[in-house]
Amino acid sequence: MDSPHTTQSLPQYRQLYEILRRHIIEGIYETGDMLPSEHELCVTFHMARPTVRHALANLVRDGFIIKRKGKGSIVYKHPKGVGILSVAGTTTALEGVDLKTRIITRPQVQPWPHSFIFPLSEIELESGSIFMERLRLVDDRPLFFDITYIPNINLPRFCSRSFEDKSLFDTLRRFYNIEIIGGEQRLKAIPAEGRFAQYLEVQDQTPILHLERKIQTNRYRFQFYSKLYCNTTDHDLFGIF
Amino acid sequence: MDSPHTTQSLPQYRQLYEILRRHIIEGIYETGDMLPSEHELCVTFHMARPTVRHALANLVRDGFIIKRKGKGSIVYKHPKGVGILSVAGTTTALEGVDLKTRIITRPQVQPWPHSFIFPLSEIELESGSIFMERLRLVDDRPLFFDITYIPNINLPRFCSRSFEDKSLFDTLRRFYNIEIIGGEQRLKAIPAEGRFAQYLEVQDQTPILHLERKIQTNRYRFQFYSKLYCNTTDHDLFGIF
DNA sequence: GAGTGGTCTAGACCACGCA
DNA sequence: GCGTGGTCTAGACCACTCT
Numbered sequence: 016m017d018s019p020h021t022t023q024s025l026p027q028y029r030q031l032y033e034i035l036r037r038h039i040i041e042g043i044y045e046t047g048d049m050l051p052s053e054h055e056l057c058v059t060f061h062m063a064r065p066t067v068r069h070a071l072a073n074l075v076r077d078g079f080i081i082k083r084k085g086k087g088s089i090v091y092k093h094p095k096g097v098g099i100l101s102v103a104g105t106t107t108a109l110e111g112v113d114l115k116t117r118i119i120t121r122p123q124v125q126p127w128p129h130s131f132i133f134p135l136s137e138i139e140l141e142s143g144s145i146f147m148e149r150l151r152l153v154d155d156r157p158l159f160f161d162i163t164y165i166p167n168i169n170l171p172r173f174c175s176r177s178f179e180d181k182s183l184f185d186t187l188r189r190f191y192n193i194e195i196i197g198g199e200q201r202l203k204a205i206p207a208e209g210r211f212a213q214y215l216e217v218q219d220q221t222p223i224l225h226l227e228r229k230i231q232t233n234r235y236r237f238q239f240y241s242k243l244y245c246n247t248t249d250h251d252l253f254g255i256f
Numbered sequence: 257m258d259s260p261h262t263t264q265s266l267p268q269y270r271q272l273y274e275i276l277r278r279h280i281i282e283g284i285y286e287t288g289d290m291l292p293s294e295h296e297l298c299v300t301f302h303m304a305r306p307t308v309r310h311a312l313a314n315l316v317r318d319g320f321i322i323k324r325k326g327k328g329s330i331v332y333k334h335p336k337g338v339g340i341l342s343v344a345g346t347t348t349a350l351e352g353v354d355l356k357t358r359i360i361t362r363p364q365v366q367p368w369p370h371s372f373i374f375p376l377s378e379i380e381l382e383s384g385s386i387f388m389e390r391l392r393l394v395d396d397r398p399l400f401f402d403i404t405y406i407p408n409i410n411l412p413r414f415c416s417r418s419f420e421d422k423s424l425f426d427t428l429r430r431f432y433n434i435e436i437i438g439g440e441q442r443l444k445a446i447p448a449e450g451r452f453a454q455y456l457e458v459q460d461q462t463p464i465l466h467l468e469r470k471i472q473t474n475r476y477r478f479q480f481y482s483k484l485y486c487n488t489t490d491h492d493l494f495g496i497f
Numbered sequence: 498g499a500g501t502g503g504t505c506t507a508g509a510c511c512a513c514g515c516a
Numbered sequence: 517g518c519g520t521g522g523t524c525t526a527g528a529c530c531a532c533t534c535t
Contacts, residue, residue: 222463326532
């Protein structure tokens with residue numbers, strides 16, 4: 016097994032979040048079911064109410080439950096959809112879906128593009144970027160093409176890791192202790208052209224979704240960037256707000 | 257003035273949120289500035305720390321600040337962008353932007369469309385929907401076309417209210433005590449066609465963004481729906497996650 | 498070392514849904 | 517009227533950034 020420090024003292028609210036999340040995904044709860052009340056969860060897991068509420072708040076944020084005053088926490092499983100607009104990261108968001116990753120360009124260090132989408136700091140510019148291109152497939156049909164730029168700062172052996180069918184976010188968390196804490200994204204509908212149309216297996220000029228993202232991490236002054244080209248003809252993109 | 261109960265005992269954490277949010281938007285803080293520390297805010301506003309933290313957490317959620325352990329809350333003003341993907345509602349998200357609304361179809365009661373995007377409950381079906389079409393313009397250029405379906409349940413005089421350059425969310429909050437607490441949305445890139453292309457003033461077949469949303473409110477079992485057609489050629493859509 | 502945010506406790510009172 | 521979640525208090529200890 017490769018679990019260096021899987022549960023390395025995760026905060027209690029995160030532990031409870033993971034447990035309930037798993038229960039919902041695995042079908043122990045169905046849409047419409049009530050979660051145990053906050054009080055019950057306090058007793059069961061030996062936590063104070065704010066701690067329990069913190070966990071539940073995150074489940075709300077990620078769309079797993081909705082809460083009703085005087086009623087309780089209601090499980091809400093969303094119909095199939097591709098929730099790549101959330102913090103959780105693509106691989107997690109698509110849990111339960113047959114997701115495959117094909118590496119188009121293996122991670123390699125190179126200078127930043129000349130005019131980059133987002134402004135870069137001195138240190139980012141100096142260090143260069145780790146560049147990587149991946150095609151993600153759902154049910155063996157290409158869903159989106161993902162170009163990632165990561166500042167090459169203190170990420171030993173990063174380029175020699177395998178990302179075939181692996182989660183980038185997981186790799187960052189497990190080997191480098193980097194957690195994703197948020198980000199911003201810009202969306203555009205654009206016509207598919209050239210190699211993007213080929214990768215996504217759509218006709219030239221088919222409307223596709225283009226996302227440019229800046230992803231914040233818990234490491235001080237460390238963020239990274241990605242560009243997505245997404246085929247929304249077969250699947251809708253799905254988001255919570 | 258039309259402020260029936262503007263501050264009708266808003267919770268403290270919301271009051272603080274609104275104050276800080278306004279200060280950020282109005283330029284009292286610039287990007288990179290530090291907000292007062294949590295402790296300072298506690299003292300200044302006579303609140304306990306969890307209350308202050310609740311307000312700050314919402315500012316983080318809405319992208320106004322990022323927090324750094326051992327450092328503080330850093331103000332983060334996003335460059336121009338159109339943040340219609342957030343809870344806040346279009347009008348609020350576009351604060352500071354020259355937003356105009358042109359009513360295409362005045363609110364009217366009618367039955368629900370035959371096959372509606374989202375499953376509807378008995379009571380929603382029985383009551384029929386309030387239907388309304390609006391074109392939203394930024395700097396006098398059409399940005400998106402918005403079709404709204406609201407269950408016609410206990411919304412007296414709704415159809416006779418004016419929505420020209422008014423916020424729907426504000427109307428719901430002020431006159432019906434309905435708050436938006438979240439929602440889900442589906443995104444697609446589609447080609448502009450027919451009247452949509454005309455309204456948005458784009459060429460036929462230009463890629464546009466299509467959103468289908470279900471919007472949750474604090475009123476029990478009350479949600480509403482909207483469809484958006486958005487021109488992303490001139491502006492990117494902007495989102496936080 | 499001083500100050501910051503991150504986590505956590507053990508209570509309290511209120512508004513709401515439901516029976 | 518009971519149980520639920522929504523709000524709030526007044527503390528506590530820890531990990532982190534900065535000087």
